[in-house]
Amino acid sequence: MVQGLSNEPSGRVGGVDVETSDLAVSLRSLPNWAIALGAVVALVVFAQFSEFVAESLVIGATENAPLVLAALGFALLYRLTGLLNVAFAETITLGGYFAIWLTSSFSWGFATAVLPAGIMAGALSVVTYLLIFRVARNRNVDGLELIVISFGLALFLRHALQFVFGYNTRFFETPPPNTINVFGVGVPSFRLLAVASVAVLSILIYQFIRRTSYGLQIRALASNDGLAQASGVRPLTVTLLIWFVAGLAGGLAGAFYGVGSAVTPLLGSRQLLLILLVVLVGGIWDLLGVVYVGIATGIALTAMTLLFGSDLYAQLILILFFLAMLKVRGNKLTDGSKV
Amino acid sequence: MLDWLDAFLISGFFGVLQIIGLGLLVHLQMGLSRVANFGVAGFWGLGLYVFGVLYIKVDWPFGDPFQFLICAFLATVASGLAGLLVAWLIADLDVDGALVGTLGFATVVLILATTQTELTGGATGLGGMRFPYDLGPAKTNEFVWVLITTVLVGAILLYVRWVHRSPYGRLLIAVGTNEPLARSLGKSTTRAKLTLFATTSALMGLLGAMQGVMFRFLNPATITINITLAALAGLILGGITRVWGAVVGVLFTVGLFDIVIQFYAPLPQEWFTQAIPVAREAVFGAALVLVLLFRPKGLLGEMKRPQLMRRIHDFN
Amino acid sequence: MADTITEPTTDTVLEVRNLRSGYGTVPVLNGITFDVRNEIFTILGSNGAGKTTLLATLARLIPVMDGSIHVQGQDVSNMPAYSTARLGVGYVPQESAVFPDLTIMENLSIGAMIGKRSTEERLEEVFDTFPDLRTKTHLRAGNLSGGESRMVACGRALMQDPQLLLLDEPTAGLSPLYVEQFFETIELIHKTRNVAVLLTEQNATKALGIADRVMVLSLGEGSEPLDAGDVTTERLKEAYKL
Numbered sequence: 001m002v003q004g005l006s007n008e009p010s011g012r013v014g015g016v017d018v019e020t021s022d023l024a025v026s027l028r029s030l031p032n033w034a035i036a037l038g039a040v041v042a043l044v045v046f047a048q049f050s051e052f053v054a055e056s057l058v059i060g061a062t063e064n065a066p067l068v069l070a071a072l073g074f075a076l077l078y079r080l081t082g083l084l085n086v087a088f089a090e091t092i093t094l095g096g097y098f099a100i101w102l103t104s105s106f107s108w109g110f111a112t113a114v115l116p117a118g119i120m121a122g123a124l125s126v127v128t129y130l131l132i133f134r135v136a137r138n139r140n141v142d143g144l145e146l147i148v149i150s151f152g153l154a155l156f157l158r159h160a161l162q163f164v165f166g167y168n169t170r171f172f173e174t175p176p177p178n179t180i181n182v183f184g185v186g187v188p189s190f191r192l193l194a195v196a197s198v199a200v201l202s203i204l205i206y207q208f209i210r211r212t213s214y215g216l217q218i219r220a221l222a223s224n225d226g227l228a229q230a231s232g233v234r235p236l237t238v239t240l241l242i243w244f245v246a247g248l249a250g251g252l253a254g255a256f257y258g259v260g261s262a263v264t265p266l267l268g269s270r271q272l273l274l275i276l277l278v279v280l281v282g283g284i285w286d287l288l289g290v291v292y293v294g295i296a297t298g299i300a301l302t303a304m305t306l307l308f309g310s311d312l313y314a315q316l317i318l319i320l321f322f323l324a325m326l327k328v329r330g331n332k333l334t335d336g337s338k339v
Numbered sequence: 340m341l342d343w344l345d346a347f348l349i350s351g352f353f354g355v356l357q358i359i360g361l362g363l364l365v366h367l368q369m370g371l372s373r374v375a376n377f378g379v380a381g382f383w384g385l386g387l388y389v390f391g392v393l394y395i396k397v398d399w400p401f402g403d404p405f406q407f408l409i410c411a412f413l414a415t416v417a418s419g420l421a422g423l424l425v426a427w428l429i430a431d432l433d434v435d436g437a438l439v440g441t442l443g444f445a446t447v448v449l450i451l452a453t454t455q456t457e458l459t460g461g462a463t464g465l466g467g468m469r470f471p472y473d474l475g476p477a478k479t480n481e482f483v484w485v486l487i488t489t490v491l492v493g494a495i496l497l498y499v500r501w502v503h504r505s506p507y508g509r510l511l512i513a514v515g516t517n518e519p520l521a522r523s524l525g526k527s528t529t530r531a532k533l534t535l536f537a538t539t540s541a542l543m544g545l546l547g548a549m550q551g552v553m554f555r556f557l558n559p560a561t562i563t564i565n566i567t568l569a570a571l572a573g574l575i576l577g578g579i580t581r582v583w584g585a586v587v588g589v590l591f592t593v594g595l596f597d598i599v600i601q602f603y604a605p606l607p608q609e610w611f612t613q614a615i616p617v618a619r620e621a622v623f624g625a626a627l628v629l630v631l632l633f634r635p636k637g638l639l640g641e642m643k644r645p646q647l648m649r650r651i652h653d654f655n
Numbered sequence: 656m657a658d659t660i661t662e663p664t665t666d667t668v669l670e671v672r673n674l675r676s677g678y679g680t681v682p683v684l685n686g687i688t689f690d691v692r693n694e695i696f697t698i699l700g701s702n703g704a705g706k707t708t709l710l711a712t713l714a715r716l717i718p719v720m721d722g723s724i725h726v727q728g729q730d731v732s733n734m735p736a737y738s739t740a741r742l743g744v745g746y747v748p749q750e751s752a753v754f755p756d757l758t759i760m761e762n763l764s765i766g767a768m769i770g771k772r773s774t775e776e777r778l779e780e781v782f783d784t785f786p787d788l789r790t791k792t793h794l795r796a797g798n799l800s801g802g803e804s805r806m807v808a809c810g811r812a813l814m815q816d817p818q819l820l821l822l823d824e825p826t827a828g829l830s831p832l833y834v835e836q837f838f839e840t841i842e843l844i845h846k847t848r849n850v851a852v853l854l855t856e857q858n859a860t861k862a863l864g865i866a867d868r869v870m871v872l873s874l875g876e877g878s879e880p881l882d883a884g885d886v887t888t889e890r891l892k893e894a895y896k897l
Contacts (some may be wrong), residue, residue: 152627161619223754229736232769
């Protein structure tokens with residue numbers, strides 16, 4: 001109501017419209033599986049013939065698994081609360097630091113530390129909502145100012161954390177990982193763990209949003225928040241949940257980014273633009289679209305890095321490509337509003 | 340003659356001037372027209388790099404000051420064109436799209452500065468720029484350069500004041516307040532945005548060229564988002580809708596850290612290598628959050644032309 | 656202004672006193688007072704009279720500036736919308752009345768979060784009331800025709816097992832065929848479910864057909880409620896301040 005989105009009062013005649021929707025729904029619900037399965041089979045077959053394709057696919061999908069996770073978390077927040085939270089990058093960074101802290105303080109293995117680190121990042125995400133974004137919302141700050149606030153928070157966290165965790169780059173003191181052979185390409189075990197987490201978490205989040213009562217409330221709030229509240233949905237519980245899950249995804253991504261290379265204060269902010277682009281372009285569809293575009297981006301990034309011998313060129317081309325997409329398609333979401 | 344002047348103090352002043360200049364220009368973009376620009380470092384950095392690369396790598400048939408003038412001119416044009424391009428890219432996107440577009444542009448500039456090693460020296464950087472005059476001691480040259488930059492920033496301030504009073508400025512305010520309304524009144528808001536970005540970005544490029552002369556060195560580490568956020572923090576603290584907002588705010592932020600604390604605070608020397616610079620950024624970030632939450636119009640408060648604003652708001 | 660308000664009796668579902676509300680600092684409603692019992696209570700008014708503002712305020716989506724709202728004897732003037740909904744207020748706005756991205760089934764399920772009765776039982780009742788919805792539960796509500804989406808919106812509110820149904824111009828924009836049918840359905844809902852209905856309407860003739868009482872809202876001020884049976888053109892004109 002207050003924030004009501006115009007839900008296109010459709011004056012179309014029932015009968016005809018229903019038939020097409022019927023068809024569209026049945027077409028849409030089935031092939032998701034079919035297309036994904038078909039694509040995987042085609043790629044696997046293709047990978048047998050070309051080392052380049054195999055490397056791009058395997059390295060791309062494993063090394064950039066954290067990107068998918070991060071984009072998913074970011075998109076969750078963006079689509080369901082309408083907030084483009086730049087400080088999400090620092091949730092990622094802190095996920096990496098939390099994991100380092102847990103492994104070094106309690107001599108936990110990385111695999112043990114990763115989930116608690118994600119939970120800590122989720123809690124941090126909730127705290128930033130309560131202390132800053134909720135206050136901003138209650139004071140009717142939005143649009144440009146809200147983004148600047150999130151930039152300010154990002155800048156603050158990125159530097160304040162250095163007083164806690166130190167200025168220097170930190171590395172995980174874990175034994176060198178086993179490598180596992182996938183289609184002839186050696187992959188460190190923690191990368192496979194990352195891929196598995198991404199897969200599991202994506203499915204869990206998707207199922208949570210699609211199938212559970214909380215998920216339904218989340219979508220209702222995103223779709224029409226006044227109406228949702230007038231129907232009895234309590235926004236605070238649901239909003240906290242979104243912030244927690246988003247932070248969890250970001251924190252896990254940070255831990256996986258960190259173990260893949262190192263943990264620095266710029267860990268998350270270096271990935272921010274790529275995440276933003278994946279979310280804005282992939283988000284034209286839905287959360288699954290973000291996952292698909294994230295995976296495709298990871299593979300394209302690796303393929304181009306292999307081709308040009310420089311990951312910066314690969315990023316450059318991706319950025320230009322995504323910006324062109326934005327120009328052509330616009331960035332208006334089909335749905336989603338403030339929660 | 341300039342014994343009282345510490346070499347670092349000169350560069351502190353110069354930095355404050357630069358950020359004030361950028362803040363004034365961001366004021367026109369985000370304060371008046373409410374078009375998001377998180378790529379200030381890109382326009383400024385493009386000017387800096389175009390100037391530096393042209394100055395060092397091209398074998399000019401004439402010496403300074405013409406070499407400086409032509410290179411600075413081309414840097415200004417390059418940034419202006421980039422501004423035009425970015426404005427075209429984001430003209431019909433909302434604030435989220437504008438964020439990604441401008442941030443993307445700044446990242447492209449940063450990547451190019453880092454990867455085009457043959458031209459820019461890449462991550463190690465490139466030196467060889469000179470002052471377009473030689474008045475003797477380095478300190479004198481730098482001092483004179485600070486004076487010249489002061490004149491430039493003063494001119495930008497006058498320009499911003501002029502914009503506030505001109506029909507063009509009213510159009511910008513209309514774009515910022517209610518773009519669909521401005522458009523329905525027959526104003527081309529897209530053209531207004533293109534003009535705005537072309538001119539302000541060009542001036543950002545010119546400031547970049549000034550920076551190149553002063554520091555005589557190109558380094559990708561100087562053209563990061565921190566420049567953008569420093570300008571934004573100063574502007575917002577001072578008052579994003581006010582002509583003098585950037586001046587006041589930057590004195591309180593960058594001025595506080597780079598002049599007052601740097602030279603007059605009795606702090607242990609080792610703090611200045613890491614603790615102070617890191618704290619500086621953390622404080623800028625906190626300032627952005629706190630000001631926008633609790634005093635969104637900044638120290639100077641609401642725009643000084645209430646009648647005009649009221650008239651525009653009444654349309655809503 | 657109504658001076659002689661009957662004291663609220665036990666069957667008063669809604670009690671509104673001197674209600675002022677609006678957007679920002681500008682009031683749209685300038686002190687409205689009325690009660691709704693277990694009846695169909697219709698608020699008549701032309702465009703811009705404040706009907707939508709009134710219903711959105713009662714649903715607690717617009718802050719109360721002054722005055723009070725009691726639902727079932729409880730003061731809801733400062734309650735958030737979701738708590739008011741839990742007290743038995745079902746709200747069907749005129750626009751954006753469904754969740755466009757959710758299916759019909761999901762739209763209805765949102766309503767079932769209130770109360771203890773099983774969802775299946777409630778669904779069955781809603782499908783009895785709106786048989787057209789039964790076979791279309793998997794469709795996106797955003798793709799429905801105007802009439803269908805009105806049914807979904809109404810169904811969602813009924814799923815809340817409300818004591819008071821707020822319907823904002825329930826038949827606006829519907830084809831005449833639907834209008835009659837819809838009013839019949841509203842009457843049926845009121846009778847079989849024992850729900851008080853507060854609806855707004857522009858067209859007096861249509862509204863008088865089912866209303867027990869009417870109140871005319873004009874420029875943010877309400878007339879004294881009239882028994883629908885007593886309403887004459889003269890009295891209506893007077894209420895409209897014509």
